[in-house]
Amino acid sequence: MADLRQTPLYDMHLELGAKMVPFAGYDMPVQYPLGVMKEHLHCRAAAGLFDVSHMGQVILRGAGAAAGLESLIPQDVIGLEVGRQRYGFFTNAAGGIEDDLMFANRGDHLFLVVNAGCKEADVARLRGALEPDVTVEYIEDRALLALQGPAAESALAKLAPEVADMRFMDVATVTLNGVECWVSRSGYTGEDGYEISVPEQAAVGLARALLSDEQVEPIGLGARDSLRLEAGLCLYGHDIDAATSPVEAALTWGIQKVRRAGGARAGNFEGADVILAQLADGVARKRVGLLPEGRAPMREGTEIFAGAEGGEAIGHVTSGAFGPTLQGPMAMGYVPTDLSQIGTQLFGEVRGKRLPVKVAKLPFTPANFKR
């Protein structure tokens, strides 16, 4: 195995008793002594601190930055107000998703957070499309923390009271523990919370300051995955990928009107012909929530059938796990559009047995954002 990279918080994870696993080229904490289930429940009940420093942080500078980014993603970047963040996805010529990302308008620059496994490709894509007019700065000297849960606001406000006034998807520069941090009110759990970009040498100090609040526990990648799945959020490389379009993935809410047919800046992104046609004509398959009726989890790769016997698989599970808050198994996957109505009875084949599963509304647990 190639050498695994470490985040600035690596030693602290070991000291906290984390079990480390390889993830996207990094040695990352999958769980702490509390365990996945209790970490998940703690995050929904109080607050959890996640090290997400493996993710890519990128700054775009230059007058043409917003227009340039719009050539790569089907989102409204030019219209994004200063101090606001938006969800987006890089598309390819076939209309597939190359990565998903968050981008923020921080006044004189755009700040992007992309997936760890795609960050080198994303930076190359940005440089290829935007340079030399736009400067693409790949930030490698900052850590990224996520503080999530109903007690996140009170915990972070102890360090900087002004963060309480931020709304969901606001971004701001905030001094935390004496250092300049870039804070957004967002996350990947369905809970209220913040994502904090912090200079690497100050990351451990900030993490310890947050963990000193008795409401805050460190949370590993295991619970991060069950939290995001309960929240109905896609994991790149699993629920969405280069062969999946945003229309199939039910992410059309993330394509603003101005970029759609009839909009002032319609199209002009990779795969626009395919995606705009799909928006007009529909697609053959869709990402849906799936609730197994028994207790057996349906893991990624589980084949979905229309009937209890016979027939070919009509779809498959792309993420599946046990939901600690849901108190039962949950999954997401792709099924034919005519079988994607909520409540449709389908079957998942687990260890050779067809088990009943119903198409279900996403998210599985209600979102708790501060709008």
Place this chain on the structure above:
Amino acid sequence: MKFTEEHEWLREEDGLIVVGITEHASEQLGDVVFIDLPEEGTEVTKDEEICVIESVKAASDILAPLDGEIVEVNSMLVDEPSKVNDDPLGDAWFFKMKPSDLSPMDDYMDEAEYKKFVG
């Protein structure tokens, strides 16, 4: 009590063998969320996969430690799979079997040997 390399424990009780998984196994699995038990009355062969345990992380199999018949399963685990984490050596036994051949018992580890095995 005897232990297998598959991290099962075996305890003799009234001519039957009670089978569960060790504390070490339950810790490695993490939070157990689902257990698929064999049916009572099933004839099983040593090393046959007869139970599935799903934790928050993954699915694992439990192998029959001996030839014989499953005479009782712990159906409480179906509703309360987390018992496997809380009390793996006690309340969370998986099944009781009537062995037809006890000879493999001699090859299984005693507690001291098992402790050494898991290091």
